[in-house]
Amino acid sequence: MELVFVENNEVVTDSLTIAEMFGKRHDNVVADIRTQIEYAGEEFSLLNFQESNFKSRGKQYPKFNLTEEAFTLVVFSYNTKEAVQTKIKFIKEFKRIKEFIQNQAASSSNAIDFEKQLIGVKYATEILRVDEPSKIRMLTEAHKQHGVPTSHLPDYVDEELKVSLTQLLKEHGVKMSAAKVNTRLIELGLLEFKERPSSKGGTKEFKSLTEAGRKYGENAISPYNAKETQPLYYPSMFNELLGLLLEKEVS
Numbered sequence: 234m235e236l237v238f239v240e241n242n243e244v245v246t247d248s249l250t251i252a253e254m255f256g257k258r259h260d261n262v263v264a265d266i267r268t269q270i271e272y273a274g275e276e277f278s279l280l281n282f283q284e285s286n287f288k289s290r291g292k293q294y295p296k297f298n299l300t301e302e303a304f305t306l307v308v309f310s311y312n313t314k315e316a317v318q319t320k321i322k323f324i325k326e327f328k329r330i331k332e333f334i335q336n337q338a339a340s341s342s343n344a345i346d347f348e349k350q351l352i353g354v355k356y357a358t359e360i361l362r363v364d365e366p367s368k369i370r371m372l373t374e375a376h377k378q379h380g381v382p383t384s385h386l387p388d389y390v391d392e393e394l395k396v397s398l399t400q401l402l403k404e405h406g407v408k409m410s411a412a413k414v415n416t417r418l419i420e421l422g423l424l425e426f427k428e429r430p431s432s433k434g435g436t437k438e439f440k441s442l443t444e445a446g447r448k449y450g451e452n453a454i455s456p457y458n459a460k461e462t463q464p465l466y467y468p469s470m471f472n473e474l475l476g477l478l479l480e481k482e483v484s
Contacts, residue, residue, distance in 0.1 A: 234250070234253070234254070235250075236250060236254065236322060236323055236326040237323065237326040237327050237329075237330050238330075239330065239334070240298060241283075243298075243300060244300070244301065244327060244330050244331055244334065245283070245298040245299055245300055246298070246299055246304055246323065246327075247296055247297060247298050247299065248262045248263055248266060248296045248297045248299070249287070249296055251299075251304070251307070251308065254319050254322070254323070255308065255311055255316055255319055256315075259294075259296075262307075263295055263296070263297065265307055265310075266282065266297050266299070266303075266307055269303070269306050269307050270282055273306065277302075280300070281299065281300040281302050281303035281306075282297050282298070282299060282300075282303050283297065283298040283299075284296070284297050285297075285298070301324075301327045304323060304327075308320055308323075343379055343380070346379060347375070347376075347379040347381060350375045350378070350379070351372075351375060354368075354371045354372055354375050357371065358371065360427075361427070361441060361452055361454075361461075361462045362441060362442060362443075362444070362447060362452045362462070363451070363452050363453065363454060363462060364395070364451030364452060364453050364465075365451075366453070367451075367452070367453050367454040367462075369386060369387065370454065371454070372386055373386055394467075394468060395450055395451055395453070395465035395466060395467055396465060396466060396468060397463075397465060397466070398411045398414060398415070398464065398466055399411045401466055401468065401471050402414065404468075405471065405472075405475065407475065409478075414478060415440060417478050418446065418478075421477060421478075422443060422445055422446075423442065423443055423445055423446035423449065423474075423477075424440055424441070424442055424443065424446055424464065425440070425441055425442075425443050426438045426439070426440060426441075427439055427440075427441045427462075429458075429460045429461060437461075439455065439458075439461040439462060439463075440462070440463075440464055441462045441464065442462075442464045446464070448470065449466055449467060449470045449471070449473070449474045450464055450465050450466035450467055450470070451464075451465055452464055452465075453465050
């Protein structure tokens with residue numbers, strides 16, 4: 234038998250259940266309820282007792298829904314050993330149902346927050362044009378923050394090593410500074426500046442490869458700030474990129 238249930242977003246029991254569980258006539262339980270309503274006053278009674286009707290043998294009879302507080306008040310005087318054990322059953326069931334509802338609400342709230350964060354990750358990856366490993370890292374972090382398993386996410390392995398501009402310039406013996414090369418890349422439309430809010434107010438700029446620039450590298454999440462990207466370049470494409478830079482310099 235269902236001792237406690239949810240009705241109109243309230244955890245309640247009713248007079249019929251009380252009568253059956255405590256072995257009492259229903260009309261006597263209703264009389265006890267009306268007495269407690271009179272003693273408790275209008276404010277408490279309106280919040281904790283809800284009168285309605287049920288049909289039996291073609292006739293309408295009154296019944297009441299009771300909150301846990303109202304139930305406790307009505308059965309307070311039921312003090313046989315059996316009655317006390319029945320009270321305990323009701324108390325445990327009220328507790329179980331309330332905890333179930335609270336856990337459902339918390340789970341629903343977490344799901345909404347998780348969905349919002351995934352939307353944020355989606356837009357961040359599109360705006361920052363981050364590489365695949367960075368996308369996976371951002372998604373993994375979002376999952377972990379909300380206790381969501383990550384087994385469905387791929388263990389992404391870079392198809393090609395990507396390194397910093399400074400390192401590639403050094404390896405190729407290019408005398409131009411990274412700052413000068415970055416200026417050339419901006420002029421070529423391969424690199425651009427983006428802005429993010431600064432923790433000290435205002436904005437802060439950072440570099441990001443454009444869609445055209447991503448032919449030669451990827452935008453990784455900066456190790457210094459997760460809201461910035463750090464352009465990294467494919468060694469296999471660097472000779473072609475150097476050709477563009479030198480062509481620009483000659484012209």
